[in-house]
Amino acid sequence: MNQLSQTLSPTLERLGGVYLLPVIVALIAFVLIGAPSSWVTLTVAGLSMGMMIFLMASGLSLVFGLMDVLNFGHSAFVSFGAFVAASALAYMAGWIGSESIWLNLLAIFLAFSAAIAFGLVVGWFFEVVIIKPVYHDHLRQILITMGALIVSEQIILAVWGGAPVSVPRPAFLEGSWLIGDVTIEIYRAFAFALALAVYVALYLVLKHTRIGLLIRAGVENREMVEALGFRIDRLFVGVFMVGSALAALGGAMWAGYETLITPALGGEIMIVVFIVVIIGGLGSVEGTLLGAIMVGLMANYIGFLAPKLALASNMLLMMAILLWRPNGLKPAVK
Amino acid sequence: MSQSLPKGAIFIKTLVLFIGALLLFAPFLFQDTRSLEVAARICIFVVLVASYDLLIGYTGIVSFAHTMFFGFGAYGAAIALRQMGPGWDAVVLGGLTGLAVSIIVATVIGLLSLRVKAIFFAMITLAAASVAMVLASQLSNLTGGEDGITYRAPEIFKTANKLMVNEDGKVARLFGVKLNGKLAAYYFVFGTCLVMFIFCLRMVASPLGTVLKAIRENEARAEAVGYRVVAYRTFVFCIAAGLASLAGTVYAIWLKYTGPDTALAFNIMIDILLMVVIGGMGTMYGAAIGAVLLVLAQYYLRDLMGAASEAMQGIPLLPELFDADRWLLWLGIIFILLVYFFPKGIAGTLWDKGARP
Amino acid sequence: MSLLSLTRMKTSIGQYHVLHDVTLDVPEGGVFVLLGRNGAGKTTTLRSIMGLWRPSPGSVTFRGEDISGLHASEIARKGISFVPENMGIFGGLTVEENLVLATAKGRFDPARLKRIYALFPALEQFWTKQAWSLSGGQKQMLAVARAIIERRELILVDEPTKGLAPAIIDGMAKAFAEIGADTTILLVEQNFNFAKRLGDGLAVIDDGRIVHTGTMPEFAADTALQEQLLSLSA
Numbered sequence: 001m002n003q004l005s006q007t008l009s010p011t012l013e014r015l016g017g018v019y020l021l022p023v024i025v026a027l028i029a030f031v032l033i034g035a036p037s038s039w040v041t042l043t044v045a046g047l048s049m050g051m052m053i054f055l056m057a058s059g060l061s062l063v064f065g066l067m068d069v070l071n072f073g074h075s076a077f078v079s080f081g082a083f084v085a086a087s088a089l090a091y092m093a094g095w096i097g098s099e100s101i102w103l104n105l106l107a108i109f110l111a112f113s114a115a116i117a118f119g120l121v122v123g124w125f126f127e128v129v130i131i132k133p134v135y136h137d138h139l140r141q142i143l144i145t146m147g148a149l150i151v152s153e154q155i156i157l158a159v160w161g162g163a164p165v166s167v168p169r170p171a172f173l174e175g176s177w178l179i180g181d182v183t184i185e186i187y188r189a190f191a192f193a194l195a196l197a198v199y200v201a202l203y204l205v206l207k208h209t210r211i212g213l214l215i216r217a218g219v220e221n222r223e224m225v226e227a228l229g230f231r232i233d234r235l236f237v238g239v240f241m242v243g244s245a246l247a248a249l250g251g252a253m254w255a256g257y258e259t260l261i262t263p264a265l266g267g268e269i270m271i272v273v274f275i276v277v278i279i280g281g282l283g284s285v286e287g288t289l290l291g292a293i294m295v296g297l298m299a300n301y302i303g304f305l306a307p308k309l310a311l312a313s314n315m316l317l318m319m320a321i322l323l324w325r326p327n328g329l330k331p332a333v334k
Numbered sequence: 335m336s337q338s339l340p341k342g343a344i345f346i347k348t349l350v351l352f353i354g355a356l357l358l359f360a361p362f363l364f365q366d367t368r369s370l371e372v373a374a375r376i377c378i379f380v381v382l383v384a385s386y387d388l389l390i391g392y393t394g395i396v397s398f399a400h401t402m403f404f405g406f407g408a409y410g411a412a413i414a415l416r417q418m419g420p421g422w423d424a425v426v427l428g429g430l431t432g433l434a435v436s437i438i439v440a441t442v443i444g445l446l447s448l449r450v451k452a453i454f455f456a457m458i459t460l461a462a463a464s465v466a467m468v469l470a471s472q473l474s475n476l477t478g479g480e481d482g483i484t485y486r487a488p489e490i491f492k493t494a495n496k497l498m499v500n501e502d503g504k505v506a507r508l509f510g511v512k513l514n515g516k517l518a519a520y521y522f523v524f525g526t527c528l529v530m531f532i533f534c535l536r537m538v539a540s541p542l543g544t545v546l547k548a549i550r551e552n553e554a555r556a557e558a559v560g561y562r563v564v565a566y567r568t569f570v571f572c573i574a575a576g577l578a579s580l581a582g583t584v585y586a587i588w589l590k591y592t593g594p595d596t597a598l599a600f601n602i603m604i605d606i607l608l609m610v611v612i613g614g615m616g617t618m619y620g621a622a623i624g625a626v627l628l629v630l631a632q633y634y635l636r637d638l639m640g641a642a643s644e645a646m647q648g649i650p651l652l653p654e655l656f657d658a659d660r661w662l663l664w665l666g667i668i669f670i671l672l673v674y675f676f677p678k679g680i681a682g683t684l685w686d687k688g689a690r691p
Numbered sequence: 692m693s694l695l696s697l698t699r700m701k702t703s704i705g706q707y708h709v710l711h712d713v714t715l716d717v718p719e720g721g722v723f724v725l726l727g728r729n730g731a732g733k734t735t736t737l738r739s740i741m742g743l744w745r746p747s748p749g750s751v752t753f754r755g756e757d758i759s760g761l762h763a764s765e766i767a768r769k770g771i772s773f774v775p776e777n778m779g780i781f782g783g784l785t786v787e788e789n790l791v792l793a794t795a796k797g798r799f800d801p802a803r804l805k806r807i808y809a810l811f812p813a814l815e816q817f818w819t820k821q822a823w824s825l826s827g828g829q830k831q832m833l834a835v836a837r838a839i840i841e842r843r844e845l846i847l848v849d850e851p852t853k854g855l856a857p858a859i860i861d862g863m864a865k866a867f868a869e870i871g872a873d874t875t876i877l878l879v880e881q882n883f884n885f886a887k888r889l890g891d892g893l894a895v896i897d898d899g900r901i902v903h904t905g906t907m908p909e910f911a912a913d914t915a916l917q918e919q920l921l922s923l924s925a
Binding site for chain 1: 762764792
């Protein structure tokens with residue numbers, strides 16, 4: 001058994017290593033589901049869900065990697081993003097319902113921008129007012145960010161009320177495409193494309209700009225970057241704000257995906273986001289993407305095959321991966 | 335109490351003894367049903383918070399799954415009492431099952447996540463707790479789902495049960511208090527909680543407590559000296575889980591109802607966090623102080639907030655913010671401020687007052 | 692005037708006093724060696740100079756300016772670079788990225804790059820490789836190269852020979868001698884055989900105190916003193 005895995009692992013590594021996992025999961029699901037058309041629908045749904053979760057989780061992971069700060073209040077940004085976008089879309093009801101695709105696009109662009117702007121502002125507030133005083137104290141960090149999460153949820157309850165809020169979608173994103181006997185919801189494809197574009201932009205910034213270089217180096221060894229003459233803590237505020245804005249954008253897209261949102265959204269998302277960053281490895285953007293895609297696919301496949309297991313499946317996935325790789329699938333090099 | 339203790343420490347100990355005395359005589363001092371409910375809830379929460387303090391205060395790890403273990407104990411007893419009818423056999427079987435499940439789950443979580451990074455632990459316990467909540471609502475034929483389960487407690491705790499009768503065959507009274515099953519139930523809660531609280535106190539005073547403090551102060555050093563940090567942490571996590579589970583069983587017997595709101599809700603976890611921070615992390619006595627303050631506030635301050643909200647009708651947003659349902663908002667803000675400015679809590683701050691260098 | 696002066700520097704980490712009284716003058720130019728046993732406070736001295744640990748009280752003067760209390764990044768910008776004991780290489784970054792990060796403007800000065808290639812040919816060879824895949828010696832070369840990719844006045848080097856093969860140590864010694872020709876190096880070492888080939892000035896630290904200062908030729912000749920201060924047999 002050991003010998004087999006030893007001869008097998010270099011081959012697997014060359015083929016893509018842990019990046020093969022989603023492919024393997026998809027293949028197993030294909031066999032279990034049996035019907036190719038349902039499989040395609042589920043896979044598209046899983047990928048688009050995974051990409052949205054990636055947006056929500058990436059900031060949390062980077063922030064932890066860079067400053068060793070674990071923000072339990074991160075899901076508040078997701079909730080705020082979702083509710084702000086919902087309100088903005090409702091406000092622009094005329095444009096959303098319009099025949100003109102340009103007005104549709106403008107409306108969704110403005111709504112997502114509102115969510116992003118809100119995320120930036122709340123993120124700045126979180127970092128500077130709430131987290132900065134407890135940078136090096138994990139225990140108090142967990143407690144304080146948890147407190148901030150509670151307060152944020154209560155503010156959402158006070159402003160938007162406890163009843164579910166329905167989220168209008170722009171007309172051009174309603175309905176589905178029918179290709180052969182495969183149905184693909186347009187909104188899902190849209191969400192996938194948009195989130196993928198954000199990921200590519202994030203990737204390019206991290207790989208090809210000086211700021212990105214500093215962030216990657218800072219995740220590995222903050223002290224050394226400082227000894228080379230750079231202030232990580234100033235960079236960190238920016239990363240925190242961008243991470244919050246991404247979470248808010250993810251929340252806004254999620255709102256359109258679910259079409260009915262409740263204040264409980266933040267709590268549900270938080271668990272998923274945590275599972276994703278633990279699976280992927282804290283501090284790594286690639287790992288977070290991998291974790292998010294895995295969770296997105298599993299949620300849809302299991303939801304179809306054995307609905308009762310849906311939530312437990314994430315938990316089981318996390319336990320299995322932790323047993324196999326205690327630091328996650330693709331941890332940042334430390 | 336030895337002479338060398340600072341005045342603050344003596345004050346705290348006296349205060350906790352006083353709380354204990356109040357709880358002991360509660361049925362005689364406050365002769366109404368609501369007060370007795372409050373007293374029983376305080377007893378339960380003292381144990382929950384003290385056992386939680388073993389983790390957060392003495393071991394330096396943050397768990398969000400304490401309510402889950404509380405729930406295991408409560409649901410264990412509740413399901414057994416429901417299926418087997420009221421009796422001690424059901425209580426023992428249900429309670430022990432809950433205890434066993436708690437300890438097994440705690441061991442698995444501890445070994446899985448404490449092995450890597452303590453920070454994973456907080457996240458994983460949170461995830462586990464949410465799974466438990468979903469399971470409880472999905473396995474509705476066993477747990478009653480969102481509605482929970484009602485059942486009867488063992489014979490002796492029935493309100494109609496007469497512990498003593500007077501000449502007329504009616505239930506006897508002592509200082510005006512009926513000596514009925516309700517009284518017996520209260521003293522059952524009080525007694526078991528007292529035993530568990532003393533167990534926690536003894537534990538932190540034992541050599542084990544010293545090791546735990548060493549680990550909390552400097553994990554790398556403790557590891558280097560040869561302590562198996564993961565094993566110790568997992569062990570304490572199991573002890574804390576077991577105590578929470580037993581407290582859950584006791585509370586289930588007292589309430590004769592178990593549902594998500596009383597045994598599993600995340601709000602209970604928040605209450606525990608607030609109590610341990612208000613009382614003082616790592617002090618154990620603070621558990622009693624925090625629990626008393628917060629339970630009293632829950633029962634009596636909420637009414638006040640409702641009144642305030644009424645008074646502010648017409649002003650935008652303010653009535654919503656002061657609505658009795660927004661009570662958590664204010665608790666959350668107080669919580670953040672406490673962790674910032676008052677991290678040692680009441681007991682921790684007062685403890686060293688008057689100490690001579 | 693000396694380039695760097697430490698005056699009655701004390702540093703505590705947590706509740707432990709690691710440095711009790713470090714007073715030291717590093718003259719400009721050449722290699723100055725700080726010798727000492729394990730745990731004597733060598734690393735702490737370097738980290739305190741670099742601003743990674745706060746010395747208090749006492750002062751650190753660099754070119755006549757008090758730099759104690761400045762942030763590490765500000766100290767770096769004054770012209771001090773640091774090669775830590777664990778080398779501080781960014782393993783996920785390529786050799787090129789490791790070096791470009793250390794430049795002030797994100798561009799290489801061709802002359803300095805050429806010099807680095809000449810000193811450490813292996814770095815040119817593995818230019819686009821991720822740094823974690825380098826050997827221990829190559830990582831050390833990268834760490835040193837990173838410290839001199841910009842013009843620096845003073846380079847702090849912490850035990851560069853630790854865990855390296857003798858042949859590589861030899862190359863390191865040559866490189867330091869060359870770098871020391873136009874830059875000041877403060878070298879912390881336990882390996883006396885390595886240090887004695889390089890040092891001009893020298894100080895010995897023990898239990899957080901400077902116990903001896905002098906010149907390397909004198910110290911190298913005095914075996915009794917070596918025995919007493921370092922418990923070295925060589």
